[in-house]
Amino acid sequence: MGSTSIWQADTAFQDFPKLQESKKTEVCIVGAGLTGITAAYLLSKQGMKVILLEADHVLSGVTGHTSAKITAQHGLIYSELIETIGKEKARKYYQAMQETMEFIKNEITENHIDCNFEEQDAFLYTDDASYLSQLEKEFEAYKSLNIPGELSSEMPLQIPSKQALKMPRQAQFHPLKYLQFMLDEAIKNGTEVYEQTVAMKLEYNRQKAVITKDDHRVSCDYLIAATHFPYIDHQGLYFAKMYADQSYIVSGKWSGEYPGGMYINVENPTRSIRTATLNNKDVYLLVGGENHRSGENMDEKLCYDNLKVFAKEQFELTDISYQWSAQDFTTLDKMPYIGPITDDDPSIFVATGYRKWGMTNGTLAAKIISDTILEKEENPYKDLFSPARFASKPMLKNLFNFNMEVATELLKGKLSFPSSKEIEELELDEAAITTIKGARVGLYKDKEENVYALDTTCTHLGCEVNWNSADKTWDCPCHGSRYHYNGDVMAGPAKEPLRKVSLDD
DSSP states (O other): OOSOOHHHHTOOOOOOOOOOSOEEOSEEEEOOSHHHHHHHHHHHHTTOOEEEEOSSSTTOSSGGGOOOEEOSOOSSOHHHHHHHHOHHHHHHHHHHHHHHHHHHHHHHHHTTOOSOOEEEEEEEEESOGGGHHHHHHHHHHHHHTTOOOEEESOOSSOSSOSEEEEEEEEEEOOHHHHHHHHHHHHHHTTOEEESSOOEEEEEOSSSEEEEETTSOEEEESEEEEOSSSOTTGGGTTGGGSEEEEEEEEEEEEOOSOOOOOEEEESSSSOEEEEEEEETTTEEEEEEEEEEEETTOSSOTHHHHHHHHHHHHHHHOOOOOOEEEEEEEEEETTSSOEEEEEETTEEEEEEEEOOTTOHHHHHHHHHHHHHHHHTTOSOOTTTTTTOTTOOOOHHHHHHHHHHHHHHHHHHHHHHHOOOOOOOGGGOOTTEEEEEEETTEEEEEEEOTTOOEEEEEOBOTTTOOBOEEETTTTEEEOTTTOOEEETTSOEEESSOOSOOOBOOOOO
16 A cells, blocks of 8 residues: 555554464454454354454555545446446445445444544536536436436536536545444454454365464354455456556645535546545545556656646645555456355355445445345345356456456566666665566665565566555556565465565675
8 A cells, every 4th residue: 555544644543463373263354444344343243253364454455545435426337337237236236335325324323433424415527528428328327216416517616627416415434433433342242353464375174264374274154355355366266357446645734615525527537535634623635536557557656746736726735744545446347246255155255346435335245244144134235246246248348358458468567678777776765677687676775775676577477567656566467466665465366475586696
């Protein structure tokens, strides 16, 4: 991930121990983000024994770097869903999001959670005349599905816009304060939490067991892979059915008059806008966007720079206190994969592919999976989001396109010509890809003049990683794996670190 987000700066979580021994439990959850914590909360409330494993620190991943909009307005999605899966399923998608928002609101209200929850109207807008027809088509989809909405040539926020589509009574909040309550409650209910504990594989014997990097075992009846990419991917081939996107946010204290609302445009480059209150007094403006495929060979610093220019031009915001990035996955039909990893094993669950709308999709995932484990009345959305679904021609077309792009990136990386820069030529905090003893090697010199040399071949399926100049990471353009500048895995599907290269003669 990128730098510290405002949510992380405003929330202090206790440290949890590293798993030091093998354990037994009813449910093992891998990934302490929104989905994992919500699932632990729901299951532990019903008396189930839960162990929650986190490879890094609690809420250090995608959830900690979200824009935290609680909304059913997921871009230009409803007109597309009507065409790809039909009106009935498209309406069901909206209903799932509405019920999920109500669940979040009710939890906050009933438990008096202080998390800056605010109802806000959500707006899709465009300042590009070529997108007007798409907004109008989406509005027609709203009317067809009985979704409240309003199409107008004006919106409350005075920024350049030719048309806007409003979805009323959506919401925003402080996600980590909300989840801090749920985590505390789960722990009171007996949930065990372990940080710095990397799940590597799943072993089958009489009982399933999650095997950690330190070779400890967590035996369980049910397993929930709540990482943003399923670490047990071999069964579902999710790397072939999703692609990773990177997006960026800049934020600073703002004293201007904000008319309310959450905003995101429909053209490129993306611009997402909302406010947030920190310390229960200071108002911050959040400006996000600059989406691109993860691992593209580009200067990511420009993404932050472009957002800062926009914030200055439109809001006179010059004091940027925080900037951060996040990565998320998009599936073949743009709906998340939630449920059993395969039809053959109903006790192993995955939740992934939130397409940057994780507050609703992630909560929905926790509800569907916990309902299934608790054997409640069957969740009405279980089949709609099943990872086993594969029924539409667009999904087949996207499967082909996704993997053609992967093949292109694989060849591009193998055929690219590294720079001829020598180690001595590297500036502090600079990276380069060069050739050492005939091999493609990534070099990075930190601010203390330490040099890190790594084989740039991704340990997942052999693509060549590129340097991310904004986050100081090595990113894979094929399937979204991310590595620390020292080679350690930060995000899957890769499990093994980049190979270190000796610089000794």
